[in-house]
Amino acid sequence: MLVFYRLVVLAAVLAIWEGAASLGLVTEFTMSRPSRIFAWLGGALVDGFFWTNVIVTVRETLLGLFIGAVLGVASGFVLAQWRGVFRLLEPFIMALYSLPRVALAPLFLVWFGIGEGSKVALAASLVYFVLLLNTYTGILEIDRNLINAVRTMGASRTFIARRVLFPASLTFIFAGLRISIGLALIGTIVGEMIAGQYGLGQMISRAGNMFDTAQVFGIIIVLAVLAVLASEGMKLLERWVMRWRQSTESH
Amino acid sequence: MTTEAKLRVEGVSLDFGKAERSLRVLENVNLELRQGEFCTIVGPSGCGKSTLLNVIAGLTPPTEGASYLDGQVIAPGDPKIGYMFQSDTLLPWNTALENVRLPLEAVGRKDDGRCLDLLKRVGVGGFADAYPWQLSGGMKKRVQLARLLAQEPEVLLMDEPFGALDAQTKLLIQEELLRLWESTRLTVLFVTHDLSEAICLSDRVLLFSARPGRVKTEYSVPLERPRNIETIVQDRQYNELFVQLWRSLKEEIQLS
Numbered sequence: 001m002l003v004f005y006r007l008v009v010l011a012a013v014l015a016i017w018e019g020a021a022s023l024g025l026v027t028e029f030t031m032s033r034p035s036r037i038f039a040w041l042g043g044a045l046v047d048g049f050f051w052t053n054v055i056v057t058v059r060e061t062l063l064g065l066f067i068g069a070v071l072g073v074a075s076g077f078v079l080a081q082w083r084g085v086f087r088l089l090e091p092f093i094m095a096l097y098s099l100p101r102v103a104l105a106p107l108f109l110v111w112f113g114i115g116e117g118s119k120v121a122l123a124a125s126l127v128y129f130v131l132l133l134n135t136y137t138g139i140l141e142i143d144r145n146l147i148n149a150v151r152t153m154g155a156s157r158t159f160i161a162r163r164v165l166f167p168a169s170l171t172f173i174f175a176g177l178r179i180s181i182g183l184a185l186i187g188t189i190v191g192e193m194i195a196g197q198y199g200l201g202q203m204i205s206r207a208g209n210m211f212d213t214a215q216v217f218g219i220i221i222v223l224a225v226l227a228v229l230a231s232e233g234m235k236l237l238e239r240w241v242m243r244w245r246q247s248t249e250s251h
Numbered sequence: 252m253t254t255e256a257k258l259r260v261e262g263v264s265l266d267f268g269k270a271e272r273s274l275r276v277l278e279n280v281n282l283e284l285r286q287g288e289f290c291t292i293v294g295p296s297g298c299g300k301s302t303l304l305n306v307i308a309g310l311t312p313p314t315e316g317a318s319y320l321d322g323q324v325i326a327p328g329d330p331k332i333g334y335m336f337q338s339d340t341l342l343p344w345n346t347a348l349e350n351v352r353l354p355l356e357a358v359g360r361k362d363d364g365r366c367l368d369l370l371k372r373v374g375v376g377g378f379a380d381a382y383p384w385q386l387s388g389g390m391k392k393r394v395q396l397a398r399l400l401a402q403e404p405e406v407l408l409m410d411e412p413f414g415a416l417d418a419q420t421k422l423l424i425q426e427e428l429l430r431l432w433e434s435t436r437l438t439v440l441f442v443t444h445d446l447s448e449a450i451c452l453s454d455r456v457l458l459f460s461a462r463p464g465r466v467k468t469e470y471s472v473p474l475e476r477p478r479n480i481e482t483i484v485q486d487r488q489y490n491e492l493f494v495q496l497w498r499s500l501k502e503e504i505q506l507s
Contacts, residue, residue, distance in 0.1 A: 151341035152308050154330035155357035160441055163353070167344040244344040246384045 032213040038216040056198040057188055058226065060116050065177075065184040066121020072128040073173060076135025076160070086136065097129040101187070105194050113196050123187030127180040131173065138172030139165055174238045181230045184224065255322060256283035257438045258406050263306055263316035264463075265299070276302055279461035280316070284406070287436040291449040293496065294459025294467075295504040300442045301337070303464065304408045307440070308334050320406060330358055334402030337411040339391050347394045354402035367498040369397040373427060391419035393411040396424075396431065409441045413448070425451060425481050433477055448497050451480050451491055458499055461507035468499055 014034045020026045021033035028036075044050040079086040086093075105122055112118040142165065150160050192201025200219050207215035263280040264472050266273040276299040290301045305311040305320045309327030318325045325332060341350045351366040370376045373393040375386075383391060383404060392413065399407065411423045432439060443449050449456045450472055460467040473488050483489055 143338070145336045145338050146342065147341050148310050149334065149336055150309065150357065151328050152332065152334040153354040153357040154328045159357055164342065205391065244382050
């Protein structure tokens, strides 16, 4: 029933938009109109070039997410073992974390080239710090007695890391991953908009330069669909990985 | 009375914090447990009785003194020392059976079916594949007892293990513990603030002083074994010892 009402809201917004454009209340040049946007989308879906760009953007985003996440979790783990090193590096980590990483794009272009590498690097740099800090916090939050109990069994550090620290920090890691989907997408799109040949960011950039607002809106819709699909996928992954948890949502 | 002590704590003192601002938590604690003895520590809260268990287990290094198992200094993480914590320390991401296997896997041993037998022995054999959130408080304690036995320790350190349970569940699990102890004859050092629990379970009760903690008085429990927890509270000797312990403890609580 909720889904139905949501569709009603969406239809109403589109109808008002279309009506306003027909009556000349908004200029089509700046706002386009739903019928044109969907016409463009219809054409794009059967266009090979459009799909090439979708695949490039998805590939860069997922690769950036994966690389940033693996390095971030690993760094968080290592720094949680050597707290002194974390305290030493904390101001630098926080400076890099707070820095608008998008500003690094020109450097990444020089370092990793104009192709997909620089986009992956930008996406990964956004994801990396979120996962580093989340993993670090997750490990600090673990109940000390859980670790002590396993220590008194004569377990090695690696056994404790594998059987206690890693599973215990999964909640924090997945919280970081959920945020990171959006961040990775930002990194990729901005990277593509700045320089490159392919990708949805590059398409938006070109459409914008040609004042093709219908296409800009169309690609925005595609990006929204991709983002929703990715976060749903992440939810499924989380539920599968942490299937030992008490199921709070039974329906 | 000339037998070598199974567990010996010699001159253990512990300070928290550094230099002049330090706080003395334990003051020259000495105790000896015979093989197969069940010994309980009672004392006012904050007297360092739980900290003493951490020191014996090697989780907290003492400022002075040392603990010995069979005359050897105890190495941190020695699996011969089993530790049951007050809080629930089952791993939430492992099933009951996987939790019981943990001490075996921690030292690279294989489970030959013993772990399931242990779960059955403590009465939760039907819950081997359940995750901790699916178990009641009492059942979790039973699984922890099974895990403790799977480790095959020689000495058990128990830190108010049943403190959080309701009265009925507590009685049942105390009976279970007595039954297990009578069949294994492990050496047990048990910390509690429940005087009735201390008397019912142990051979000897050590009363700790207010901080800094040290052994103030020692009482041996004259009750016969095997004991029946249901009827023990009607015993005259039980009541006399209870009153004696309570008076002595009350003095320490008022001091602290």
